[in-house]
Amino acid sequence: MPMTTIPALLPQALLEAPLLKDSGAAPMQRQLHHRIKETILDGRLAPGSRLPGSRALAEALSISRNTVTAAYDLLAAEGYVEPDRQGTRVATLSRPPPRAERNPPPAPATALRLRHIQPSAPRSDASATLRPGVPALSHFPLAAWRRAVDRAIRRSGPAALGYGDPLGEPVLRAAIARHLGVARGVRCEAAQVIITEGAQEALALCVRLLTNPGDTAWVEDPGYRGAKAAMHAGDLNIAPLRIDGDGVIVAESDWKSPPPRLIYTTPSHQYPAGAVLTVARRLELIAQAQRHGTWIIEDDYDSEFRHAGESIGAMQGLVAQAPVLYVGTFSKTMFPSLRLGFLVLPAALLAALRTPLEEMLRGGHRYEQLALAEFIESGQFSRHLGRMRRLYRDRQQALREAMARHMQVPHTIEGGHCGLHLTVRLPVQYPDRKIADAARRYGISPYPLSDFALQPRPEDNGLVLGYGNTSAELFEPLVRRLSQLARAAEIV
Incomplete structure (x- = not known):
């Protein structure tokens, strides 16, 4: 149609380019909706402006009238336009004040605690050589894992598509409890095992459940950056503890001002220095923690892969009712993208935290959890x-x-x-x-x-x-x- 026949109220911005009709383009209705919306938002269509009739716009753009009507209806539902007896008008919208083009936008306001979280080394692909923390991915028994997942899907059917137990699939929690008792000397029942999305969520849970902003936490230094990030995110005051050949060093004087709410340690294989925390230091740490109302987070990092002698037992099992929260993950023993870890809580603490946990967690990865339970119980994991x-x-x-x-x-x-x-x-x-x-x-x-x-x-x-x-x-x-x-x- 010649431009002279298009109504004067038809904005030129709507006609500056034809709508795309090829197979890879978005539907016509969506393209038109987006074009009108952007024209309204950038001010080229002022509030109160009347949009052209659906027939006129359809003819101008060589599309069907139904497409225009559908786009107008969606714009009206979203509040961009207001239909009346005379047609469709642009609604009055609240807009931020204009700013000069040369002025950069201000930095978004974020939580002050985030300023303490510093970037680590630039991310590299898992295939990068000599990268720490990545298991031998090509040696994982994918065929056996695929069969376990297939069986979990067949046995559970669509029921496992819904929400499950927020603390994790009971069969997996039971399998983990049995494995930890035999392999790591951990004292726990299945009910004490909470399934998490990797060790990082377990650490974040410990911070959220047991600390208040301003509390003190002790961390190994050098040590795992993820633990420090979790504690910074909880607004905790972090005090570094140095490491020697016998593990983390805690002096008697350290407990005098003010004692920590949390202590994070990797006693079986300190990350990254590799030291093993001696039994004398373990027992002293537990005794002092009991005395001062402190919780110890035991991250059992890489403990499954000891190259000389028997594996070092977990600190959690040394003393009955020890104030130890035991954290583990399947990222190294299985594969990182599985995103399954666990947190073992003392029985008394679980009783106090069950309601918050059930409200805060929603479960998930149900087929993977069921498959992992079978993988463990069948002996494939070992x-x-x-x-x-x-x-x-x-x-x-x-x-x-x-x-x-x-x-x-x-x-x-x-x-x-x-x-x-x-x-x-x-x-x-x-x-x-x-x-x-x-x-x-x-x-x-x-x-x-x-x-x-x-x-x-x-x-x-x-x-x-x-x-x-x-x-x-x-x-x-x-x-x-x-x-x-x-x-x-x-x-x-």
Whole structure:
């Protein structure tokens, strides 16, 4: 239709481009709705302006009148326009005051507590070599897992599509309780096990359930950044505890002002230094916690993968009714995207928290939970752990040998008796962040040790090297490259 025949009230903005009709485009009604809405929001259609009749707009855009009518009806339902006897008018909308084009928008206001949460090393793909915290993904028995998931779906049917027990599927909680009792010496009943979305949600739950803003929490330093983030998000005052070869150091004087509400520790395999907390320090920590009304969060990090001797038992099982909240995850023993972890609460604490937990949690991942319960009870889980222990032991030894042959800068290696990583301490003239940044350009993803410390010291300079998801034949060229990058980064 010639432009001269289009009614004067028809805004040119609606005609500046034809609506798309190809198969990949949005439906005509949605395109028209979006175009009119944006024209109203940016002020080109002022409040009170009358929109053209549906017939006129349909003819101008070469679309059906029904399409225009449907778009107008949706705009009216949303409040952008108001139909009346004379047609359709633009509604009066509240708009933010205009700002000069050259002025950037102000930063959004966020919670003050978030300023304490600092970025860690840039994210890298799970396939990046030497990245800590990633298991051997290609060695996971996918076929067996697929069969377990298929059986869970067949047996449960659509019933498992609905909400389940907010604390987790009872069969999985029972399977975990039995496994922890045998493998880790944990004292618990199935009812004490709460299923979470990984260890991080378990840590966040501990903070939300047991602390108030301004309470004090003690954390290992260097230590797990996720625990510090959970405590910062709870507005807690965080006090760092240093680590030595016997684990976390807590002096008698530390308890005198003010005692903490929470203590976070990884006693069976300190992350990232790899120390094991001695039984004397464990018992003293429990005794002092009982005396001061403190809760200990025991994160049993990598405890399933001990490379020498028997596994170190959990601190939770040392003393009856210990004030210990036991946290675990299947991210390393199964695979990270499963997003299933657990929190074991003392029985007395569970009784006090059951109502809040049932209101705060909603359950989820029901088929995966049911499949995991069968995976554990059938023995598949234990067999998988056995295979992975042997694999990780061999990879850890191969990485040590590659370091001995090819790391041509002064260094000391810590850990290695457990888990999926080694910690390499370097002299300060080889800055760890500079080395790690350079390594990422080669697809190598070690983490700087200094990034794990709240208050980094000179001795916190080093690299955390993950060997879980890196083939042993790659270690020699990777270590040679790291050695070159370390020498290039040296401060002379």
